[in-house]
Amino acid sequence: xxxxxxxxxxxxxxxxxxxxxxxxxxxxxxxxxxxxxxxxxxxxxxxxxxxxxxxxxxxxxxxxxxxxxxxxxxxxxxxxxxxxxxxxxxxxxxxxxxxxxxxxxxxxxxxxxxxxxxxxxxxxxxxxxxxxxxxxxxxxxxxxxxxxxxxxxxxxxxxxxxxxxxxxxxxxxxxxxxxxxxxxxxxxxxxxxxxxxxxxxxxxxxxxxxxxxxxxxxxxxxxxxxxxxxxxxxxxxxxxxxxxxxxxxxxxxxxxxxxxxxxxxxxxxxxxxxxxxxxxxxxxxxxxxxxxxxxxxxxxxxxxxxxxxxxxxxxxxxxxxxxxxxxxxxxxxxxxxxxxxxxxxxxxxxxxxxxxxxxxxxxxxxxxxxxxxxxxxxxxxxxxxxxxxxxxxxxxxxxxxxxxxxxxxxxxxxxxxxxxxxxxxxxxxxxxxxxxxxxxxxxxxxxxxxxxxxxxxxxxxxxxxxxxxxxxxxxxxxxxxxxxxxxxxxxxxx
Amino acid sequence: xxxxxxxxxxxxxxxxxxxxxxxxxxxxxxxxxxxxxxxxxxxxxxxxxxxxxxxxxxxxxxxxxxxxxxxxxxxxxxxxxxxxxxxxxxxxxxxxxxxxxxxxxxxxxxxxxxxxxxxxxxxxxxxxxxxxxxxxxxxxxxxxxxxxxxxxxxxxxxxxxxxxxxxxxxxxxxxxxxxxxxxxxxxxxxxxxxxxxxxxxxxxxxxxxxxxxxxxxxxxxxxxxxxxxxxxxxxxxxxxxxxxxxxxxxxxxxxxxxxxxxxxxxxxxxxxxxxxxxxxxxxxxxxxxxxxxxxxxxxxxxxxxxxxxxxxxxxxxxxxxxxxxxxxxxxxxxxxxxxxxxxxxxxxxxxxxxxxxxxxxxxxxxxxxxxxxxxxxxxxxxxxxxxxxxxxxxxxxxxxxxxxxxxxxxxxxxxxxxxxxxxxxxxxxxxxxxxxxxxxxxxxxxxxxxxxxxxxxxxxxxxx
Numbered sequence: 001x002x003x004x005x006x007x008x009x010x011x012x013x014x015x016x017x018x019x020x021x022x023x024x025x026x027x028x029x030x031x032x033x034x035x036x037x038x039x040x041x042x043x044x045x046x047x048x049x050x051x052x053x054x055x056x057x058x059x060x061x062x063x064x065x066x067x068x069x070x071x072x073x074x075x076x077x078x079x080x081x082x083x084x085x086x087x088x089x090x091x092x093x094x095x096x097x098x099x100x101x102x103x104x105x106x107x108x109x110x111x112x113x114x115x116x117x118x119x120x121x122x123x124x125x126x127x128x129x130x131x132x133x134x135x136x137x138x139x140x141x142x143x144x145x146x147x148x149x150x151x152x153x154x155x156x157x158x159x160x161x162x163x164x165x166x167x168x169x170x171x172x173x174x175x176x177x178x179x180x181x182x183x184x185x186x187x188x189x190x191x192x193x194x195x196x197x198x199x200x201x202x203x204x205x206x207x208x209x210x211x212x213x214x215x216x217x218x219x220x221x222x223x224x225x226x227x228x229x230x231x232x233x234x235x236x237x238x239x240x241x242x243x244x245x246x247x248x249x250x251x252x253x254x255x256x257x258x259x260x261x262x263x264x265x266x267x268x269x270x271x272x273x274x275x276x277x278x279x280x281x282x283x284x285x286x287x288x289x290x291x292x293x294x295x296x297x298x299x300x301x302x303x304x305x306x307x308x309x310x311x312x313x314x315x316x317x318x319x320x321x322x323x324x325x326x327x328x329x330x331x332x333x334x335x336x337x338x339x340x341x342x343x344x345x346x347x348x349x350x351x352x353x354x355x356x357x358x359x360x361x362x363x364x365x366x367x368x369x370x371x372x373x374x375x376x377x378x379x380x381x382x383x384x385x386x387x388x389x390x391x392x393x394x395x396x397x398x399x400x401x402x403x404x405x406x407x408x409x410x411x412x413x414x415x416x417x418x419x420x421x422x423x424x425x426x427x428x429x430x431x432x433x434x435x436x437x438x439x440x441x442x443x444x445x446x447x448x449x450x451x452x453x454x455x456x457x458x459x460x461x462x463x464x465x466x467x468x469x470x471x472x473x474x475x476x477x478x479x480x481x482x483x484x485x486x487x488x489x490x491x492x493x494x
Numbered sequence: 495x496x497x498x499x500x501x502x503x504x505x506x507x508x509x510x511x512x513x514x515x516x517x518x519x520x521x522x523x524x525x526x527x528x529x530x531x532x533x534x535x536x537x538x539x540x541x542x543x544x545x546x547x548x549x550x551x552x553x554x555x556x557x558x559x560x561x562x563x564x565x566x567x568x569x570x571x572x573x574x575x576x577x578x579x580x581x582x583x584x585x586x587x588x589x590x591x592x593x594x595x596x597x598x599x600x601x602x603x604x605x606x607x608x609x610x611x612x613x614x615x616x617x618x619x620x621x622x623x624x625x626x627x628x629x630x631x632x633x634x635x636x637x638x639x640x641x642x643x644x645x646x647x648x649x650x651x652x653x654x655x656x657x658x659x660x661x662x663x664x665x666x667x668x669x670x671x672x673x674x675x676x677x678x679x680x681x682x683x684x685x686x687x688x689x690x691x692x693x694x695x696x697x698x699x700x701x702x703x704x705x706x707x708x709x710x711x712x713x714x715x716x717x718x719x720x721x722x723x724x725x726x727x728x729x730x731x732x733x734x735x736x737x738x739x740x741x742x743x744x745x746x747x748x749x750x751x752x753x754x755x756x757x758x759x760x761x762x763x764x765x766x767x768x769x770x771x772x773x774x775x776x777x778x779x780x781x782x783x784x785x786x787x788x789x790x791x792x793x794x795x796x797x798x799x800x801x802x803x804x805x806x807x808x809x810x811x812x813x814x815x816x817x818x819x820x821x822x823x824x825x826x827x828x829x830x831x832x833x834x835x836x837x838x839x840x841x842x843x844x845x846x847x848x849x850x851x852x853x854x855x856x857x858x859x860x861x862x863x864x865x866x867x868x869x870x871x872x873x874x875x876x877x878x879x880x881x882x883x884x885x886x887x888x889x890x891x892x893x894x895x896x897x898x899x900x901x902x903x904x905x906x907x908x909x910x911x912x913x914x915x916x917x918x919x920x921x922x923x924x925x926x927x928x929x930x931x932x933x934x935x936x937x938x939x940x941x942x943x944x945x946x947x948x949x950x951x952x953x954x955x956x957x958x
Contacts, residue, residue, distance in 0.1 A: 356619030
């Protein structure tokens with residue numbers, strides 16, 4: 001096979017060769033195997049990171065759903081609009097229509113939502129459910145691989161206990177999508193995973209199909225305290241910065257080696273070289289960092305102080321990647337203009353502040369100031385209790401903004417817990433707003449979701465009722481809570 | 495005692511810690527934008543110095559008195575010499591009184607943050623800034639947190655902005671719950687007002703804080719049983735001491751584990767004069783603490799009681815009041831597996847006096863009204879929700895003669911609200927503490943003003 005092959009046949013050979021070298025192991029790449037019967041060469045699966053980018057694929061399947069018409073509600077769409085006396089139609093797991101006084105399709109189950117409120121499913125972009133499960137015992141403490149400042153190689157999903165009762169409490173609070181992150185002990189904490197908040201036997205049953213991974217990074221006090229207390233680097237903020245840069249240099253070098261290898265391999269396959277190149281050694285830590293540099297993994301950066309955010313941005317410029325979101329972001333209001341220019345989202349709380357020095361300048365007006373400055377603003381939880389009350393936490397921020405003369409309406413503020421987190425974690429094309437064609441992730445509230453008295457009545461994920469406060473058959477219970485002495489679960493409440 | 499929840503996930507030591515056009519609920523209330531004028535702030539500050547003698551009339555108010563007058567749909571509160579002089583629908587406004595027209599808004603007693611570190615610590619993560627944990631081998635029951643109170647704490651104005659006017663500071667055992675130690679008593683709780691004035695201590699020795707949680711068990715031996723046995727032994731020792739003080743002075747007493755100061759501090763507890771505030775979670779443990787309390791004729795306040803709803807009848811029969819955080823609905827520990835948000839409502843329905851508390855850390859104190867709101871969302875009657883953060887804590891911690899209701903003779907701790915006080919979208923419009931109107935500004939608003947409108951010609955450091 002020398003020199004006379006057409007472009008088409010050359011491409012075919014390359015596919016065959018790739019298959020022979022690294023046979024796919026999972027569904028994601030099986031399409032390229034094409035029933036190749038000639039691949040008899042000895043294979044070494046898993047050595048090339050490009051061979052299988054999804055070794056733990058989602059096995060999520062939506063629960064059965066019917067056509068549903070939520071009729072008469074006040075609807076916050078997540079796109080900044082409010083629809084009074086609105087109707088939302090869910091069909092085939094998708095939102096098919098939304099508007100005021102829409103006709104109800106034949107065969108639809110009609111839910112009378114007059115006097116109630118409908119929002120997109122609430123998204124918590126910062127959760128440790130499953131990795132720090134309840135009960136808070138040693139055995140369930142799997143969120144921080146605090147053994148090295150760079151553990152980009154670990155994946156939060158491998159710590160997730162699907163039976164964490166916290167998932168169901170969060171569901172009762174309207175959470176339909178979660179980003180589960182490793183903790184903040186390390187400069188690079190590992191991969192974050194996006195989950196659909198549905199009960200699953202395995203974490204893969206919960207994985208949001210097609211969602212990108214996140215990389216948890218952490219600024220400031222936590223890494224320097226953890227490793228400083230172990231008398232190793234980093235023990236200072238300057239040590240932190242060195243740690244990030246050192247890792248990004250290694251990651252760029254890793255990418256270069258693999259790119260060169262793939263180029264040489266293609267040359268060899270094309271007959272342009274006599275000798276097959278030797279593959280670089282695969283490194284799981286570098287795979288994750290390279291994923292960020294390639295743009296396929298989104299940086300989720302725990303960072304409280306504004307000045308540190310600016311330094312992290314400088315590092316992102318130096319190595320050519322984008323920070324998707326700063327988490328916690330207590331001082332983000334101090335650098336709101338920079339964050340807007342960089343198109344970086346900020347996740348923060350309504351009122352948490354002051355628990356350590358880097359959060360001492362956290363103010364309730366933060367979210368409103370950011371929103372006013374045009375920054376993609378997110379309210380997150382970082383907490384198994386708070387995640388149950390995210391719209392109310394947003395209400396605290398909203399009220400503080402109004403008190404400071406910043407006018408933001410509820411239809412805009414609901415984006416802080418729906419569309420904006422969806423954007424920041426990379427799933428806005430699928431969920432986060434009530435728009436035709438999107439996943440039917442929807443919450444029916446008893447009252448204005450910004451009210452302390454608001455309770456979820458129904459929670460839909462992909463059009464299926466995954467929680468119904470009035471229907472015990474639609475109230476999941478974790479294995480752990482099964483058989484306990486008291487009705488710990490609302491489903492069993494009198 | 496339970497620490498702030500966030501330290502769990504935001505920590506790196508697993509195991510170690512861890513103006514609306516439309517007001518809420520259609521009440522038609524608008525938000526006044528905060529005036530960031532320095533002159534206004536200065537005026538408010540100077541007002542504080544002279545307000546003691548100021549006579550204030552809050553008129554056209556919906557008044558929730560929490561007292562015998564109940565709810566007054568449209569009335570006035572007259573404030574004179576720092577106290578409530580009159581309240582009612584038909585009281586006359588004294589000549590020369592400054593009038594605060596409430597325009598129909600709700601007025602309640604000031605909110606009480608119960609079981610908090612507020613005023614005895616600044617930054618939770620920086621031990622050198624904290625004064626809420628001080629028990630030592632020789633100063634446990636006797637540790638008096640009131641002596642560490644800093645009225646100038648930067649956290650106080652922040653809490654005040656949320657309508658909090660008094661705080662019950664409860665000391666915590668040192669060591670973040672993960673250090674071995676030998677003590678069950680964290681020390682003496684104190685009640686403060688949030689005026690920031692030098693004389694802001696309302697009451698010392700409001701309660702003695704004790705810990706009967708699994709944290710305490712871990713600290714002293716490993717079992718809930720050892721906690722109860724040790725608690726009783728410590729009290730027995732104090733009883734022996736009390737009956738034979740002369741013997742102590744002459745050295746003719748049995749060996750005591752506790753210091754003289756601690757043994758003295760336990761005397762009012764044994765006499766039933768001062769309440770023993772006990773952190774306890776599990777239903778079975780609650781029953782045992784009640785049994786111990788009745789047997790020794792103690793005055794007990796049950797703190798946390800996540801599983802209290804399971805033994806609500808026992809608690810009601812004991813007459814012991816409870817402190818609850820209504821948001822705790824997860825099986826966080828094996829001693830709180832049956833936590834649920836209906837706890838406060840079910841206990842109240844059973845006849846238990848319920849105090850709603852905020853999470854412990856001082857920066858959380860302003861959350862207490864939302865916590866009451868969550869309890870109401872899950873079954874506690876709204877009026878009981880207000881009482882749980884006003885009248886009830888004042889009664890339980892022994893300062894009902896000072897505040898907690900709007901009645902003549904009590905200190906004028908008053909809040910005028912933009913709407914329902916338990917709602918997040920509601921803000922306090924006016925806060926009065928002991929008759930002085932408080933400036934509605936804290937360091938947070940100054941930061942917001944400094945960074946709210948960035949101007950290259952005037953860097954933030956020059957904006958104050």
